Amino acid sequence: MKVVVLVGGVGGAKLAYGLAQVLPPEDLTVIVNTGDDTWLYGLRICPDLDTITYTLSDLVNKENGWGVAGDTFNTINAMRRYGEDAWFGLGDQDMATHLLRTRWLREGQSLTEITIRLTKKLGIHQQILPMTNAPVATIVDTKEYGEIDFQTYFVRYRWQPTVKSLRLAGIDQASVSPEVETALNEADVLLIGPSNPWLSIDPILNVPGMRELIVKRDIPRVAISPIVGGEAIKGPAAKLMLELGHKAVSAEAVAHYYGDVINGYVYDVVDGDLTVPQQNVTKFETIMKTDEIKVALARNVLEWIEQWN
């Protein structure tokens, strides 16, 4: 059963980790948001790609859910010695990833090629793909600062500004890569991880041609809710929902938001019985606090889908 999962960062990475434990590696493709990508310190930083990569290679700092375990911050601290306002922390081991990616991008390799090269070298046999090769930047229009780039919103201001709207700079020039198209066309199951629908999944779905490629596939297309008990498990999803004009923060509202992109929906057991527009719906324990829960959720979702027929 070939599975494609669309993800952002930490939440999606946890599901990808679970899926990686229950699927043969060649059957899992992870398509990753790159709207968070940015240039900092002269380096191309792809936070979500790296979170997935570090998670699937077991290098990840499990406390954070991102970055490399045991990493040091000596370069960033030395930059501060030069008076730099180095507000975006990068570990020294992590830096190697950014240096290699940046060099290879400058040499003309695509982000897809680079991602495949980096992940293979780390012994990852699953396929990790950026949503597109084109640079796309999620721009956040905030009440306090006007338009700011995503990492300024998310890291520098710790997602505290009030969001008026989001736009995806560069999305018109983006396209679905051949690797992503093949993965979607060959998929037996499409999953959407419990990532932020607006900040992590929307950029993927808005790559021109992506939504159409997904919707035309007559396969199980299942999202896992990032909202549990009316709250986001992590990050600004709940706060953002209200700021973007949703009446309620709920797993139900997320299901409505995804609409016909999906035909199945998984939400957490704490949310009781929900009415959602999708034909197939179920509930599991979805808060992936431990590796065991990640694996159990992945297995439960796939077993549930197998019973749809």
Added chain:
Amino acid sequence: MKVVVLVGGVGGAKLAYGLAQVLPPEDLTVIVNTGDDTWLYGLRICPDLDTITYTLSDLVNKENGWGVAGDTFNTINAMRRYGEDAWFGLGDQDMATHLLRTRWLREGQSLTEITIRLTKKLGIHQQILPMTNAPVATIVDTKEYGEIDFQTYFVRYRWQPTVKSLRLAGIDQASVSPEVETALNEADVLLIGPSNPWLSIDPILNVPGMRELIVKRDIPRVAISPIVGGEAIKGPAAKLMLELGHKAVSAEAVAHYYGDVINGYVYDVVDGDLTVPQQNVTKFETIMKTDEIKVALARNVLEWIEQWN
């Protein structure tokens, strides 16, 4: 007394350190070889500039004479995890220098502006200047590998290949920067540090216009021998002398090599009485094993020059 000193890396840095202790900071300009500069890992590396900068800011690893004291190598080691042949070690703190320089170069700043910016931020009040803003690369023609770039010769092969000849790629397009020209025109004394005459000083002297600017100045122009007792204090100077066809490895031969670029020469007390072409000649303890000897040598040289009148 305004002093300009021409230097390469470690040996020249030791003299610059001594001079910095005995001169008011505004009276010392260090003009640094950039023929060793290279692109590695997508970064612009300027080994001699950094050795001088770390030395004058007291950040230097005093055991090596280069690099930052107590530096770690976590980025380089993480690059090796990606299968990179990372033969040129860069410390994590050191990396901050290369990242900032590379970014600012890409933004269009000159190497001189960048060097001034970096050194000021580290609290260095002496003027450290690259020999030119243009990229110049010392290319080493070797018996074993043909033409290789300087760092491949020096670091990768630990200066073991046999050198047939040297050339300076890009030197025709180089020019003396306004800052270097001003420093040379205002100098009361010009020193040439005990650096490698062929690998460190020749690139500086061969910047078009540089030799003429120096020779036309009717001031004390004094070199300190890098050869002591027939041997190089450090590095390939002695080996290179023979390979380049000099009949003997001696302080005397270096004096002849510099010829009329200098009018004064300082060599080590161990070498007894030498016959050199320069009018003014003296000997001091020149092996700068301790900070005290660095300061003493700087003071001795300057006091000796003051007595020329």
